[in-house]
Amino acid sequence: DIQMTQSPSSLSASVGDRVTLTCRASQIIRTYLNWYQQKPGKAPKFLIYAASSLQSGVPSRFSGSGSGTDFTLTISSLQPEDFATYYCQQSYNTPYTFGQGTKLEIK
């Protein structure tokens, strides 16, 4: 199985900050990398697919990049509603696997 490792596991930031979350795959997955946002008690929300394609309706302050094994999710200017846990997920092959998550907290 492909292991997905996210860093950091948690991050404190302030409204207006630019933050970058990292995700690394245990093998090359080309650009088969997706990002989700999850808030407590809610279903995950689909943000980005194919490493850098923004899902319809997702604010443009979210962006993704990377290919191969190393990927990033950047939020250009944090808004109060962005504090949540973020998961990366590879869809290169099954079983599809998620990272352990990065919890983004208010400083």
Add this chain to the structure above:
Amino acid sequence: QVQLVQSGSELKKPGASVKISCKASGYTFTSHALNWVRLAPGQGLEWMGWINTNTGSPTYAQDFTGRFVFSLDTSVSTSYLQISSLKAEDTAVYYCAKSKDGYVGHFDYWGQGTLVTVSS
């Protein structure tokens, strides 16, 4: 609009079975795979597998073979997850999630989740 609506929370005793439903609306049900994802307490998201909504053929991740069964009723655009011989470690929130394009491995719409609690 696309919606996936899951059945409500369940409290079960060890050894019992549970069947969770996921009713889809707002899109052509048989054109997109339906996936199941687990979120156990203190853990991250875990993909359990998917069901081909056209053929009814399920695919299970290795950790979810044997006691877990995906099924369909296309007449009501609904998928089901049945778990048998429940154990305490099956306590989790279970989500259904629709593949964005056909049968690809990224999921654009999710059900609200169903909490299954296994306790004596």
